[in-house]
Amino acid sequence: MPRNALAGSSLDRRLMLIWGAGVLAYIVSIVNRTSLSAVGTEASARFHADASTLALFAVLQLLVYGAMQIPVGLLLDRFGSRRVMTVGMLVMAAGQLVMALTPDVHIAIAARVLLGAGDAAIFPSILRVIAAWFPVKRAPIIIQFTGLLGQFGQIVSVIPLAALLHATNWPTAFVSLAAVGALAGILTFAMVRNEPEETGAITVVTSRPDLRQGFVDAWKHPGTRLAFWSHFSTPFAGNAFALLWGYPFLVEGLGLSVQLASLIFTFYVLVGLVLGPVVGAASARHPLRRSWIVLTVVGAQAALWAVVILWPGAAPLPVIFALVAALCAGGPGSMIAFDLTRAHNPAQRLGTATGIVNGGGFLASVLAILFIGIAMDVQGAGTPATYSLAAFKIAFLVQFPIWAVGIVALLRERRRTRAVMAARGIHLPRIRDVIARRR
Secondary structure: OOHHHHHHHHHHHHHHHHHHHHHHHHHHHHHHHOOOOOOHHHHHHHHOOOHHHHHHHHHHHHHHHHHOHHHHHHHHHHHOHHHHHHHHHHHHHHHHHHHHHOOOHHHHHHHHHHHHHHHHOHHHHHHHHHHHHOOOOOHHHHHHHHHHHHOHHHHHHHHHHHHHHHHOOHHHHHHHHHHHHHHHHHHHHHHOOOOOOOOOOOOOOOOOOOHHHHHHHHHHOHHHHHHHHHHHHOOHHHHHHHHHHHHHHHHHHOOOOHHHHHHHHHHHHHHHHHHHHHHHHHHHHOHHHHHHHHHHHHHHHHHHHHHHHHOOOOOOHHHHHHHHHHHHHHHHHHHHHHHHHHHHOOHHHHHHHHHHHHHHHHHHHHHHHHHHHHHHHHOOOOOHHHOOHHHHHHHHOOHHHHHHHHHHHHHHHHHHHHHHHHHOOOOOOOHHHHHHHHO
16 A cells, blocks of 8 residues: 555545544533533522523523633634643533532532633634645535534433433432533543644644734625624524423423433434534525525524414424424524625634624523523523423524514615626526526
């Protein structure tokens, strides 16, 4: 075998091991992020927390995650993925250890802050690993698979973690999760490398654009704002459902069994595995009509929530499964925002623009989770003992104003973006012309 072929094969094996360690860390981070999704009722009882306080667990975690995106980027530039990812995993492990051992709600909230800070370091780090180790043509496919594999962490949260908690107790379940996080951190430090030393074939990004000017220039372009509002509008309903309110709604509101609720959450993840490549292919095939995909996803989510809310009593299971599929579509749909970001920003400010856009979805998710909790409390349904289907239906109405704000802003920025494109000689083809070309 030629020496260069052997070297290439050896490099492929090495980078797959490095990527595999990073993916494992990402899966564990998703488990940590969604660890309250299937045990919200038990968390409410352990910490004597009403609905608003329970919402605060997720809200602060997401706020810290979003706020840490730009600092994490700067740390990655200075220290590389290996150190940043390792520290992130250990911080999450510390947070889960505190969650396991404390009965105090205030300390538990601080522990969720640690989880948000640690979680913020993982996905940007593995994206940098992919950029450093994989050729440009393979990187988008690897990124897509990374996101899809990471969603298996949600299955771990709703099935094995919940089963362990119900079979043992709160401290045992969360100490176990902390131990898994620590082991994943050790594996990350042992396996992940920032960049290949043997070859210069893979370009590593090392630029450090001025942060303030990057923010100004990125936000000034309507394409960035279009991406921001696309990301604002698509994932928040699914996040509110998956991170906190879905499980109580299914079990306490609709009266479903724990086993069926877990099956529905598993379905949520599996639908994402199917829809991810479909939405990605549609975005690549129709780059000038990406906003249509966003509008379709949001329209499906809003329409199905309206059906569930207006249905007399509990909606039938086929409708619930359809709702869950639409909510899951928000994840792949939100990735279109990053396609828009790349299309309208030069490479030197792409990181800053991505950070801005990524904050949109987390802002909307925080608002939705918090407002749903407040709406439950206002109705006197703030604890598991007082949860009711009617209260949940009214509480979930708070999502509609968030969608309205996002869609109005999206349509405004789409018009401005198309004007900028037209000034550069890029014109949107008519639908009938697109159809004619495909015949």
